[in-house]
Amino acid sequence: DIQMAQSPSSLSASVGDRVTITCRASQGISNHLAWFQQKPGKAPKSLIYAASSLQSGVPSKFSGSGSGTDFTLTISTLQPEDFATYYCQQYKNFPWTFGQGTKVEIK
Amino acid sequence: EVQLVESGGGLVQPGRSLRLSCTASGFTFGDYAMSWLRQAPGKGLEWVGFIRSKDHGGTTEYAASVKGRFTISRDDSKSIAYLQMNSLKTEDTAVYYCTRDLLILGPTGYYYYMDVWGRGTAVTVSS
Numbered sequence: 001d002i003q004m005a006q007s008p009s010s011l012s013a014s015v016g017d018r019v020t021i022t023c024r025a026s027q028g029i030s031n032h033l034a035w036f037q038q039k040p041g042k043a044p045k046s047l048i049y050a051a052s053s054l055q056s057g058v059p060s061k062f063s064g065s066g067s068g069t070d071f072t073l074t075i076s077t078l079q080p081e082d083f084a085t086y087y088c089q090q091y092k093n094f095p096w097t098f099g100q101g102t103k104v105e106i107k
Numbered sequence: 108e109v110q111l112v113e114s115g116g117g118l119v120q121p122g123r124s125l126r127l128s129c130t131a132s133g134f135t136f137g138d139y140a141m142s143w144l145r146q147a148p149g150k151g152l153e154w155v156g157f158i159r160s161k162d163h164g165g166t167t168e169y170a171a172s173v174k175g176r177f178t179i180s181r182d183d184s185k186s187i188a189y190l191q192m193n194s195l196k197t198e199d200t201a202v203y204y205c206t207r208d209l210l211i212l213g214p215t216g217y218y219y220y221m222d223v224w225g226r227g228t229a230v231t232v233s234s
Contacts, residue, residue, distance in 0.1 A: 032213055034220050036152070043204055043227050044152065049220045050213065087152055091220050094168040096142075096154040 002026055002090050006099030012107040017078045021102045023071040023088035032092035035064055035073045038101075039084045047086075048073065078104070109133040109223050111205050116228030119195055127190040129205030129225060137161060137183035140208035140219050143190045145201035146227075153201075157208065157219070158188065173199075195232045202227040 003026035013019050023033065031051040036044040046055045048064040051071055061076045075082055083106055088099040115127040129141065140163070143155040156169040158179045167179050178191040188205055206221035 030214055032218055032220075036221075038152075043224045045224065046220075046222050049209075049222070050211065055222060089152070089154075089221075091218055094157070095170045096157075098152045098154070101151045 004099040029092040111225030113228035136186035
């Protein structure tokens with residue numbers, strides 16, 4: 001199975017900050033990577049697929065990059081509604097696997 | 108509006124069975140693959156299984172943790188995907204989500220990714 005490792009596991013940031021989350025795959029996955037946002041008590045929401053393609057309706061402050069084993073999710077200007085947990089996920093091979101999540105908290 | 112609604116969750120004893128349903132609306136259900144995922148209390152996301160559309164064989168994939176106990180099926184006439192869970196264990200306690208899976212062309216072939224999620228249904232396995 002492909003293991004996904006996210007860092008950091010949590011971070012504190014202020015409104016207006018630029019935030020970057022990294023995700024590393026245990027083997028090359030090309031660009032077959034998605035990012036999801038989950039707020040407490042809510043279902044996850046799709047943000048990005050194919051490492052850098054924005055899901056329809058997702059604001060452009062979210063961006064993704066990377067290929068192979070190393071990926072990043074960037075939130076350009078953090079807003080109050082962006083405080084949530086973010087997960088990366090590979091869909092190159094079954095079983096699909098997720099990173100452990102990164103909780104973005106208010107500083 | 109594209110929507111997925113899970114139902115059928117509840118409290119069940121270890122060793123018993125439960126069937127979850129995922130009712131879709133707002134899109135042509137039969138054209139899409141579907142997945143089930145779960146999230147144990149306070150934990151991260153875990154993919155459970157997947158079913159292809161009938162046009163792509165209607166075949167299934169499962170996580171090792173549920174293979175042989177869980178079965179995914181679909182009724183395209185009703186726009187419903189099912190998750191049949193047998194021989195339930197306490198570690199199956201989780202919120203279960205279904206997703207619509209979009210087929211996209213990548214650099215090395217066709218792949219699926221999860222673009223729409225339902226709100227989830229809670230399953231508690233306890234005596």
